[in-house]
Amino acid sequence: MRWEPGARERLQAAALELFATRGFEQTTTAEIAQSVGLTERTFFRHFSDKREVLFYGQDQFLQAFLGGLHAAPPNASPLEVVACALDSAAAFFPDERRPYSRMRQSVIDKNPALQEREQHKFAGLAVAVAEALRVRGVGEPTATLAAESGATVFGIAFAQWIREGEERSLADIASQVLHELRNLARP
Amino acid sequence: MRWEPGARERLQAAALELFATRGFEQTTTAEIAQSVGLTERTFFRHFSDKREVLFYGQDQFLQAFLGGLHAAPPNASPLEVVACALDSAAAFFPDERRPYSRMRQSVIDKNPALQEREQHKFAGLAVAVAEALRVRGVGEPTATLAAESGATVFGIAFAQWIREGEERSLADIASQVLHELRNLARP
DNA sequence: GTCTATAGTGCGATAGAC
DNA sequence: GTCTATCGCACTATAGAC
Numbered sequence: 001m002r003w004e005p006g007a008r009e010r011l012q013a014a015a016l017e018l019f020a021t022r023g024f025e026q027t028t029t030a031e032i033a034q035s036v037g038l039t040e041r042t043f044f045r046h047f048s049d050k051r052e053v054l055f056y057g058q059d060q061f062l063q064a065f066l067g068g069l070h071a072a073p074p075n076a077s078p079l080e081v082v083a084c085a086l087d088s089a090a091a092f093f094p095d096e097r098r099p100y101s102r103m104r105q106s107v108i109d110k111n112p113a114l115q116e117r118e119q120h121k122f123a124g125l126a127v128a129v130a131e132a133l134r135v136r137g138v139g140e141p142t143a144t145l146a147a148e149s150g151a152t153v154f155g156i157a158f159a160q161w162i163r164e165g166e167e168r169s170l171a172d173i174a175s176q177v178l179h180e181l182r183n184l185a186r187p
Numbered sequence: 188m189r190w191e192p193g194a195r196e197r198l199q200a201a202a203l204e205l206f207a208t209r210g211f212e213q214t215t216t217a218e219i220a221q222s223v224g225l226t227e228r229t230f231f232r233h234f235s236d237k238r239e240v241l242f243y244g245q246d247q248f249l250q251a252f253l254g255g256l257h258a259a260p261p262n263a264s265p266l267e268v269v270a271c272a273l274d275s276a277a278a279f280f281p282d283e284r285r286p287y288s289r290m291r292q293s294v295i296d297k298n299p300a301l302q303e304r305e306q307h308k309f310a311g312l313a314v315a316v317a318e319a320l321r322v323r324g325v326g327e328p329t330a331t332l333a334a335e336s337g338a339t340v341f342g343i344a345f346a347q348w349i350r351e352g353e354e355r356s357l358a359d360i361a362s363q364v365l366h367e368l369r370n371l372a373r374p
Numbered sequence: 375g376t377c378t379a380t381a382g383t384g385c386g387a388t389a390g391a392c
Numbered sequence: 393g394t395c396t397a398t399c400g401c402a403c404t405a406t407a408g409a410c
Contacts (some may be wrong), residue, residue, distance in 0.1 A: 042398055044382065079372065115307060123302070142370075148343075158327070217405085227406095
């Protein structure tokens with residue numbers, strides 16, 4: 001019992017379940033741990049704080065974003081590079097994942113503290129993308145502008161993707177939102 | 188002594204002072220309160236949590252942003268409206284305020300929890316600006332794109348404004364960053 | 375103003391994997 | 393035996409309830 005594998009994943013699943021039914025603040029870290037046969041102390045061994053249990057594992061997503069970025073042709077413009085990154089990132093959210101993403105987001109949308117954490121992760125993503133663009137030779141403030149714009153486009157596209165009744169793929173939506181961004185600059 | 192006015196402002200000043208010298212986490216809410224002759228309970232009567240003491244009063248800034256937005260000519264494009272809002276917002280940071288802004292930002296930059304709060308406030312700003320744009324008849328996702336872009340431009344300009352050795356006004360910097368954003372769409 | 379629950383930390387002990 | 397995940401306990405600070 002003590003040595004069952006996948007402690008982290010079990011904690012994450014149990015936490016999401018409890019947050020969805022009881023609410024984030026009405027769920028204690030002790031309850032989450034106990035619900036999978038662990039102690040509160042072990043919860044904090046895996047997650048630096050209570051909110052992090054919902055965000056741990058985002059590195060994969062960041063890596064996808066950066067991967068698409070590196071795959072962009074060398075002569076691509078900053079925004080074209082961002083378009084590649086968006087395509088690559090969108091691939092990490094196939095349509096089967098929509099129900100799960102919806103559930104997770106509905107928990108986040110109900111709690112300001114979780115929104116703060118989400119926005120912080122997004123900001124970190126933009127910082128990493130900007131750094132990667134600078135390595136490609138893009139100067140400031142263009143690199144940061146392009147990176148933040150990419151994060152914004154992804155955020156808007158993702159929100160639309162999980163909306164009830166939406167059927168388009170995330171990549172399709174993101175590409176359309178990016179097109180709208182281009183239009184913004186020339187009315 | 189007990190009813191000395193300006194309790195909130197004194198708490199904010201003392202908190203910034205203590206955070207800057209000792210660090211945010213090394214300062215307790217009780218210490219802040221006692222340093223101005225109040226109790227911890229009173230601190231939490233004025234601020235919903237420890238971090239908020241650094242952010243309380245941002246409404247003025249939001250109002251400045253929205254004020255510039257309403258002052259924009261009716262036929263202006265979304266990005267032109269955002270440009271007006273940026274001008275108006277920049278006016279709330281005259282050059283005399285640079286030293287204070289620098290000190291405050293250096294505290295925030297040293298602590299992830301404070302960065303989360305700052306990003307959350309920024310996100311709230313973008314939401315309000317997007318809503319105001321929709322009222323003006325701008326559709327989605329353009330309204331949100333323009334609003335988030337405005338927030339991004341302001342953030343980049345502000346970071347540059349408080350950099351050591353920078354002498355240009357915030358409005359000048361913001362206008363140049365906005366120009367870069369326009370260039371992003373057409374290479 | 376007082377009291378209490380919860381989050382989160384530090385350290386040492388323990389139990390299983392190898 | 394070593395290594396590492398888990399546990400137990402004592403503790404502080406935040407924040408909210410009363």
